Amino acid sequence: MTTLIIGNSRTSEMVGDLAALTPAQLRAGGCVAQRMLWFARDGDVLVLPFAPPPEYRDYVTGLTGTDPDTLAVVVPPPGRLGTEILAPDRLTDPGFLRRLRHALGDQPPHEILAVYKDVTVTGLARALAAETALPGYPFSAQAGDALVNSKAGFRALAAGAGVPIAPGTVVTRPEQALTAVTDLFDRGHSVMVKLEFNGGGYGNEILSRTGGVAPAGAPRVEVLPDRAAVLSYLERRWEWLTAGGAHRLVVERFFPDSTTLYAEYLVADEGARLIGVGELLMEPVAIGAVLPAQTIGPQTRAELLDGAQRLVESLRVLGYRGVVSADAIHTPDGPVLFTETNCRLTGSTHVHLVLDGRVVDADHRDERVFLERSGWAVPSFPAAVERLAAAGLGYDPTSRTGVVVTSNEVDADGTVTCCAIAGDLAAAEEMHRRLGGLGPENLR
The missing domain is CATH 3.30.470.20 (ATP-grasp fold, B domain)
Structure with missing residues (x-):
């Protein structure tokens, strides 16, 4: 039974305006999409923005026990944004659909696993006569995933379910935002403003009346000492904060x-x-x-x-x-x-379902700590793996401990993401500390 795996790791409802992404951000999105290889099993079909490097494919499948020769990778033609991410125009290309049907043996897949089930993915499922293969198809086909990924919609959902959330509100106009921000300021609090659609903290900004507030969950802090400064900030940033007025804005207390x-x-x-x-x-x-x-x-x-x-x-x-x-x-x-x-x-x-499920088996998973961090600078993926092995840090399937390179961003920013698997947090932190000593100069 074939699973169709779709690496649409960047969509407008995940990261905001796709056209605003820099070339480096687009490339990073494509590199992260390769991580879908962790979910593949024998005979599966993957749709990726570009073909995965063979050394990364073989490394991942070697750890999961998947035969790489049984996998089919289908890459759509370039789209309006190029070849780095699976933008909607790439997934609706007629030539791509023909090649995808051929890779599937002209049969609907048994299951569809996508990073994000937007209406482009539901349209693809419909084109393949595979609506029942996509979990939650009726909901997702009505743009339901946008509803439940909205940070503004979240506050309504949580409030209705009686779930505690930070004091704040959802606004649609600058004057509402001004009132909400100054009200929290007047109570002695700093504020976090959140774009309705974005991720990883990059759609957030922290506002404070005074300096000395360290950013957390947002890239920066804006100091706004009085009402006039708040008004000026909103005038400058309103287009960005609301995607040109198309989206709502969350204003809440920062802790x-x-x-x-x-x-x-x-x-x-x-x-x-x-x-x-x-x-x-x-x-x-x-x-x-x-x-x-x-x-x-x-x-x-x-x-x-x-x-x-x-x-x-x-x-x-x-x-x-x-x-x-x-x-x-x-x-x-x-x-x-x-x-x-x-x-x-x-x-x-991928850590929960694959590393802590397939790579580390059920007899050991409750005895392991998984510590994953991005940003290990390396000149190439093969060099990183070789250096891990030489340092005795590579994952050992017998002890079920060691470092796994989970994501390959070398082509985007010269780094990889690593997950240290150990018996306790101190041992996992020590593995990452040792990684820090394996600098680029030692990996050439």
Whole structure:
């Protein structure tokens, strides 16, 4: 039974205006799409923005036990944005559809797994007569995934489900934003403003009346000492904050020194299954994760899972099917406050379902900590793997410990993403510390 795997790792509902992405950002999106190889099994068909480097394909399939020679990779022709991401025009190209049908043996796939199930993906499922292969097709075909990935829609969903969220509101006009921001300022709080659609913290900005506030969950802090400064900021940034007035804006209280947590689920018709609880690493935006979460106690975990389960059940009743990450912050004074839901494959789904499921087997998974971080600078993917082996850091299938290179961004920014798998957090951190000593000069 064939699974059709679609690496649409950047869509407008994930990262905002695609046309505004830089060439480097587009290339990085294409490199991240190659991570879909982790989900492949023998005989599957992958749709990727460009062909994966053979050495990366062989490395991944070697760890998952997949025969790379049984996989088919179909790359659509270039589109308006080039060859780096699977923009909608590439997935609707008639020539691509003919080649995809041929790769599938002129039969509908048994299952479709996409990073994000937008209307382009549902249209592709319809063109292949494979509507039943796409989980939640009726909901997604009505643009439902945009509804449940909206940060503005999230606040309504959470409030309706009785799930705690940060004080704030959703606005549609600059004067509403001015009132919301100054009201929080007057109460002595800093503010986070969030684009309705974006990810990784890059669609967020922190506003403060005074300096000295460190950014977390957003790239920068804007100091606005008075009402006039807030008004000036909104006039300058309104186009960006609302995608030219097309989207709503979230204004909420910012909680410094919070821990960012998530609970990830797989939602099916019969119910939702918890697949992992983790902690995001912010510097100041997301650069990795550790799972299971290591810094929270039983009470905090219980609060996280209580709210997450209520959110996920609300999404299930609406008709959403697939992966959901319910994100939250553990604030310094104790409460867990939910911040958004990501209804798509996340940056940690491959860790939960593949590394902690296929690479590390069930007999060991409860005894392992997974610490994934991006940004290890290397001149090439093969050199990175070779150096890991020479340093004794490569993943050992016998001990079920070591470093796995999970994502290859060498062509985008000269780095790779690595996941350290160890018996405890200290050992995983030590592996990453040792990685830091394997600089580019030692990898040539």
